[in-house]
Amino acid sequence: MSSTVLGLVRASHPEPTAAVTAVAGLLAWGVGHSPTGLAPVVGTVLASQLAVGWSNDTLDAGRDATVGRTDKPVAAGLVRRRTVALAAGVAATVTPLLALATNPTAALWATLGLVSALLYNRPLKSTPFSVLPYAVSFGSLPAFVVLALPGAPAPPVWLVAAAALLGAGAHFANVLPDLADDARTGVRGLPHRLGPAGSRVAAAGLLLAATVALVAGPPGSPSWLGLSAVAAAVVVPPLGWYGARAADRAGRRPVAAFRAVMVVALIDVVLLVASGRVV
Structure with a gap:
């Protein structure tokens, strides 16, 4: 695995990304999604999590370097900040496109969750309202998963x-x-x-x-x-x-x-x- 790929994996915040994606997949299975229906749901959540993680490390690169965060790949020089920013943009673009493979209403909730999380990274992270994006983004997750099921009622x-x-x-x-x-x-x-x-x-x-x-x-x-x-x-x-x-x-x-x-x-x-x- 090249240093760039390894850096991108580490910059994606792999533990929470994997955990949130697994929770979404388990919930989707629990509400009755078919195997083919699981794919766009899990893919959407994974892309959204990657976009948020990469965006966070891009915006925080200067701060991470200031405090000596050697566990952060951009600050440690393992991957270029521009590369991580580009990856974040691609993942953010892919998220609503994958969500649209379910239906427009579900895609709206998935997009709301993504935008809310990105707003945490900037500018809400350093305000008294920093908790709101977490509440909105996590709350939108089951709404997306349930509404992505054909014929499902409101969550x-x-x-x-x-x-x-x-x-x-x-x-x-x-x-x-x-x-x-x-x-x-x-x-x-x-x-x-x-x-x-x-x-x-x-x-x-x-x-x-x-x-x-x-x-x-x-x-x-x-x-x-x-x-x-x-x-x-x-x-x-x-x-x-x-x-x-x-x-x-x-x-x-x-x-x-x-x-x-x-x-x-x-x-x-x-x-x-x-x-x-x-x-």
């Missing part, structure tokens, strides 16, 4: 609300490892204004609220699977905070907090699909 409000809450929680968890570096380069989003303790509380509370919405939203009584998901939402985030602090003390980049969010998201979707109460 239930509880499903969109749960995804929006999950996205908001992901924002606070995702920023935690970067608070010190962001302070050095003038980034002042909502998590920075709340501080580490406030952001941890916000992340944990939002993740729990998202899981409760998924459990209590569908008709009928919550199953033991749903209650297990609530328990996971209570237990997993503190374990993530502990792992992040341990990594920080060991001199490694503390990414455990955001991984905890992805674990909760995957548990939520797996249990939701298994329970047959997606829509």
Whole structure:
């Protein structure tokens, strides 16, 4: 694998890109998409995630170099900033085109999610409204997945609300490892204004609220699977905070907090699909 390709992979934020794409594919399967119907849904979400990741690393290249982020391929010189910017533009263009292979209404939601996420990268990242793009983009994801299914009804409000809450929680968890570096380069989003303790509380509370919405939203009584998901939402985030602090003390980049969010998201979707109460 050439250094340019490797740099593009690393600049795409591969872990969250893979996790979000997997969640979307699992949800699409759960709502009844056929194998041929899964392809444009998963492709759209993957392209959107690539566009957002590459855009983020393009715009943050100067800041990453300032704080010595050797894990960032542009700042480390592994790939040119222009190359990553071009890749972001291609992925952003491909996203709505792939989404249109489903239907125009679903494509509108996919495009909304992409535009919202790009607006986070600039200019909302350093404002008190930094959480809004995460809520909008995550909330639009299940709307796109459900509406992409031929003949599907409008997505239930509880499903969109749960995804929006999950996205908001992901924002606070995702920023935690970067608070010190962001302070050095003038980034002042909502998590920075709340501080580490406030952001941890916000992340944990939002993740729990998202899981409760998924459990209590569908008709009928919550199953033991749903209650297990609530328990996971209570237990997993503190374990993530502990792992992040341990990594920080060991001199490694503390990414455990955001991984905890992805674990909760995957548990939520797996249990939701298994329970047959997606829509």
